[in-house]
Amino acid sequence: MTMLHVERLGGLAGFGGPRARIRSCGCIELADLPDAARASVEALFRKPPPKRRSASTAADGFRYRLRCEIDGEERSIEVAETAVPAAVSACVHDELI
């Protein structure tokens, strides 16, 4: 089983910033995702968007940091909200810290 760790970043409120008092995290088993969503996530890890394009294309749009272990190695990518399947973005929970 491979756990996908998800963190929502940015947005108008600056989620997950170094000083921010708001964050949004969650995790989900890759195996529990619908087939299409799992395929999308695997494709993102196989060919992550170039760093410059990984930032959200929308001003104040959310970005997502996705982290999981692939072939024994932990990998992390950052992508715009529009690239993240709804089943993945639904697993995060906004909280005050």
Added chain:
Amino acid sequence: MSRPSRPETAPCAARLAPHRRHAAGCGCFIIPTRVLDRFAQDEQLPEAQRKSFADAASIETEWRKVRSASQQLMRMAHSVLPTGMTALAAAAPPVVSVFDCRHGMALPGTPFCDPAHATDETARRTFAETTAMAEFLRLAFNRNSLDDAGMGLLSSIHFSVGYNNAFWNGLQMTYGDGDGNIFIDFTRSNDVIAHELTHGLTEYTAGFAYRNQAGGLNESVSDVFGSMFRQWRAGQSVQQADWLIGRDIMGPGALARGYTCLRDLANPGAEHCLSPQPAHFDQYRNGMDPHDSSGIPNQAFYRAAMAIGGRSWEKTGRIWYHALTGYRPSPNLSMRSFANRTRSLARQIFGSEPSIRRAVDQAWLAVGL
């Protein structure tokens, strides 16, 4: 203070003028083109469905090209057309339209035929504040909408479920309802509406990128114009203003923890901010989120406005407006270059008032620029 005249009610998509219809009726969905392409090639799906996905992917790609070309054309027109011709193009006031996402994520959603008189309070508020922002740009800066040519202003409300955000996607504003605990309806703070609209203004003028120093400037300009608009609506002087961003969208859970705003231009690092920011350039690092680094120019604007006094949009705002709109697009402008623009504009516009030049200079020096 002048108030917006009778707003022009947005027509339904079917009744829009042809040159504006593409925005209202566009097939701009938030599903990435890559996903649409994959569904289009999925042989397990019926032929008709695959064709729909292929059509949607094609529309999305073409729409992005149109958007990019439209912005380039507008910038080119402003640089080559004689003043009289651009003035003619800018004569019509912007059409303000509001769409209902009905808690889905497809944009723009379903149009409100008469948002000014809709039963939906969020629709009425979005229409009123967006119309007022257009009036603010016209009266304070002699500008007709975001592109200075009467561009229609399109907003979508009730986006997704419990969505804690608002954004500008290059074509339109989108507002979530908040989760009811940390945030409430994102249209409740008129500075948030002006903040999102100002992202459009920036896109049509300076074109600041959304990363590094230019990203911080991009976010800061949105906060600055958001705060100025809020002050203009309330008829406040710089002394009376609260300088907060997002005060009216904070939900009960956030307020109970002592968080009264997203950001504070007067004190970017304050404990009452949900996202405290650095206020000095020595804390700036490349790669920072623009919502973090914007604290530096935010603090400079606040200091300049307080030293100059009066109403923020009349003198300080005028300088910042021309620093944003009076130059060729500069996607990677540094904060120091922006600061120097405002120094030079203070001298050009208010040459007979050296105190203004000194105030601007001191404000930037105080934040290390």
